[in-house]
Amino acid sequence: MEVMNDDLAALTARIDRTNELLQRMLAEVAKTPSTHAIFVDAGYLYAAAGRLVAGTEDRRAFDLDAEGLIEALIDKARQIFADSRLLRVYWYDGARRRIHTTEQQSIAELPDVKVRLGNLNANNQQKGVDSLIRTDLESLARHRAISDAALLGGDEDLVSAVEAAQGYGARVHLWGIEAPEGRNQAEPLLWEVDSQRNLDLDFFKPYVSRRTAAYEPAAIARPAREEVRFVGAQIAAKWLAARGREPLLELLPGHPYLPGSVDQDLLVEAEGLLQYSLRGQADLRRALRDGFWEHLQTQY
Numbered sequence: 001m002e003v004m005n006d007d008l009a010a011l012t013a014r015i016d017r018t019n020e021l022l023q024r025m026l027a028e029v030a031k032t033p034s035t036h037a038i039f040v041d042a043g044y045l046y047a048a049a050g051r052l053v054a055g056t057e058d059r060r061a062f063d064l065d066a067e068g069l070i071e072a073l074i075d076k077a078r079q080i081f082a083d084s085r086l087l088r089v090y091w092y093d094g095a096r097r098r099i100h101t102t103e104q105q106s107i108a109e110l111p112d113v114k115v116r117l118g119n120l121n122a123n124n125q126q127k128g129v130d131s132l133i134r135t136d137l138e139s140l141a142r143h144r145a146i147s148d149a150a151l152l153g154g155d156e157d158l159v160s161a162v163e164a165a166q167g168y169g170a171r172v173h174l175w176g177i178e179a180p181e182g183r184n185q186a187e188p189l190l191w192e193v194d195s196q197r198n199l200d201l202d203f204f205k206p207y208v209s210r211r212t213a214a215y216e217p218a219a220i221a222r223p224a225r226e227e228v229r230f231v232g233a234q235i236a237a238k239w240l241a242a243r244g245r246e247p248l249l250e251l252l253p254g255h256p257y258l259p260g261s262v263d264q265d266l267l268v269e270a271e272g273l274l275q276y277s278l279r280g281q282a283d284l285r286r287a288l289r290d291g292f293w294e295h296l297q298t299q300y
Helices: 002-031 042-054 066-080 102-108 129-142 156-167 187-192 201-207 225-243 245-249 260-274 282-298
Strands: 034-041 062-064 084-095 113-120 148-152 171-177 195-199 208-210
Touching: 034 042, 034 066, 034 129, 042 062, 042 084, 042 171, 042 201, 042 208, 066 084, 066 102, 066 148, 066 201, 084 102, 084 129, 102 113, 113 129, 129 148, 129 156, 148 156, 156 171, 156 187, 156 260, 171 187, 201 208, 225 245, 225 260, 225 282, 260 282
Parallel strands: 034 084, 034 148, 084 113, 148 171, 171 195
Antiparallel strands: 062 208
């Protein structure tokens, strides 16, 4: 009986030590603040905010007060993540040969802002920006540098970035820009994130102003969805003739998704045919993919 009492006392002592250790750990965790970061796809921002406020996606046609807007985004995050501290704002944009423009350099000099540059091709299309976002999101989440990520973007290619961060326990919150018509964020991206919210006209109006002198672009009408769908089918037919059936046959198991490089080629070629940017316009990009797939599936 005395042996049993001794064993019970030893077990009780171990449990007490374990509880004490857990309480210390919880106290340390409670003292460690949550951390968030803001990730801005500048291509999406300029296209969607320009269309919303200035009626055009052409950067040459309007001015954007990046410093004021970044401060507004930081304030918005501070309201949402009230018990969290800001790590920094990541600003992703494209530039020829990855050389900062004057505007990008001024943004890079702002406190708590890190500018990441992808390439800008001859058609003024960004290359490599999505992979930069994924690399940063995944790395910060893996090293527990952030607990929450506010992502301002809309491209379907960002789905893998979201999944990578979530795989390491970070929560990803998608921020969008109000669209005058339709949607400007891909549905698969909306499905993957932990939360979503739209920033409206009143939010962006103080920071976007249309230029009145020097440059005044010719108005380009937004193409109809059926027109974009037809272009998607047209490109599928062109690729079948030029590339043969076998390379495109390999795409079928991935329906309705296209590999990133193929989707980018489809986008660039469609924009060339339409003479219209599809950036930040998820509904038209879906119509483009639908037309591409519809034609492809009729051939097999």
